[in-house]
Amino acid sequence: MTRIDSVRAATGSAKDSVLHAAEVVAPYADTAKERAAFYAQEARVRLAPVVSGAAEQARTQYNAQLAPRLEHARRTYVPPKVDHAAQEAACRTRKAARQAAEYSRPR
Known part of the structure; x- marks a missing residue:
């Protein structure tokens, strides 16, 4: 067997190992993807009201305290x-x- 033949055999063996690993891991990857989507949605549902409230409070504080000082x-x-010039640039x-x-x- 020549060197190129042994490289081809090793490549074929590695390819088979990778395909087998992909078949074994695929169900776990699908489950992980579904779980991640579920947890992301759950976090969105739980955090959206908190984040909205914090944003509203920040807007209120800015308008009440910081905006008048900046304007002055x-x-x-x-x-x-x-x-x-600054307003035009903005x-x-x-x-x-x-x-x-x-x-x-x-799109």
Whole structure:
């Protein structure tokens, strides 16, 4: 037997071992996939109200405490031209982000 023949035999044996392992593991992989989907849905159901409540509380706190201070600081310390340029940049950034999100969305 030549070296190439022994390599072919080893390759065939390895291929058979891999196919056998795939057949043995397949049912466990399916079960794991189903369990993972179930647990993800369960976490979503349990955490959604908590996350929504936290987000609402954060919005309320921001609007009540931080937004007025930021607005006051902006009007007091930022020159009008710089403020206008920053607002324009923010608008363009939001538009670009929306376009990127639409472009990357699965079709």
